[in-house]
Amino acid sequence: MFPYSISVFGLQINLYGILVALGVVIGYFLVLRLAKREGLDTKAVDNTFLLAVLFGIIGARIAYAVEHPYEFHNILDYVAIWKGGVSFYGGLIGGIMGALIGIKLFGLPLWKSADIAAPAIALAHFFGRLGCTAAGCCYGKPFPYATSNEVGIHFTDKFPFFYIVFPKGAVAPPYVPLYPTQLMEAFGNLLIFLILLFIYRRKPFDGFVFSLYLFLYGTERFFFEFLRGVTPPLPVIGLTWNQVVSLVLILGSLLLMFTLRRVPSEGLYDRL
Template identity: 30%
Template sequence: MIDPVAVNIGPLQIRWYGVIMATAFLLGIYLAYRRALQNNIDPNHILNMVTLIIPASIIGARLYYVIFAWENYAGNPLEALAIWHGGLAIHGGILGGLLAGLFYVRRYGLPVWKIADIIAPSLILGQAIGRWGNFINQEAHGGPVSEQFISHFPDFIKNQMFIEGSYYHPAFLYESTWDFIVFIILMWRWPRKKTDGEIALLYLVLYSVGRFFIESIRTDSLMLGPFRVAQLVSLALIAAGIAGIMALRKRNQAWAKKR
């Protein structure tokens, strides 16, 4: 098992989970900054916006997780603050970040859909990197698998997926790989997009398709009765994303006819 603590500085522990999440945020910010410059948006807005989006995302991700897994925290509510132990739900993070970003964009009169397109590739890249924090914490994995199956993966993954006497599906790896693929698709699609907002909505659709299927093998799913919450949310986001793309294209066609 990999030691979850990267560095000890006196009484202070710097954990790999935090290092990986910080790396994801920094790379995402750099990408969005560059993309803003290329699209005639003052990049300082990106820097200012992330000072709201990052804490809102973390709070939203943790609050979402704790609400749906309250039975794990009812006996020790203070544990809900220990985000370094893992337990951040990406859908809660997206919601928290979206609300904070929308507040900033509305306040300064920025183009909502263009800003959304700028941020979407950074978001999926951050998710792809962040899943390796789950790997370190031995969470977000799938069900048990045979040693023969897990031996198809590199030894460091095989060893880390050996938990309490059994090997498990490296579901974190499946999602990280899918997220990287979505990132590549979004970057490829950007110069070919028909309208602002298409990249952001395409992100919602593509990420949610992968998450829906990967969630089916996870053993730590948040549940709402007999249903996996992430799958329900994924279906809703797929529908919203497709409807949004169609609506934006129809609006652009209407504008083109008026000209």
């Protein structure tokens, strides 16, 4: 809704980038705090975090390029991440790969590290979706019960009880009442963060918090995807590729919970 925040010497500073960076920084400090509570080597955690962020950025860009090939015409388009265009699921997969490399290189416990990362991912994603709201990306389908097309947030008596209209200059189509999918997911992620933080102190085994995160976010994203207007459904199955990945996360999380409950964490780590 506010694609640009301030202008410095004629240079527009993108609010989306500011919010994403803020999410990463806050996520880092949360990871560091939980790591200290677990007695982990903070230097190893720092290095692993950097690898996760680096691989996450690469994965997010690759996944977006695969999903939107028509936007890329030369090699520079693929590396011009400053122009926007990233996929959360690609970033999540890339980030997990980077974290696994760091965990192996620096000798961190796998499932304790995963449990530490899960609340931070949810919290950082909350800020990321606020950034999406600012830029207008990841917008929803047209809201059928709108009574106004004035720019802003409008409340209604129909689910989700408010809709959003973006101005000219945003990624979303201007002056079109849309489902507020960015804000819906942002506050969904905030709720997931609070649940994970509550469960963290009471987790029955290492890896439970991470598994729960995969289940909760996969479920959230699967249903919100029906309201999103960005990704078209795949032929035959009628679901978007994000919904397919969400189903994989949900099933994988349940399998992971069952496995970790029956197999000691260290034994499963050795197998990986």
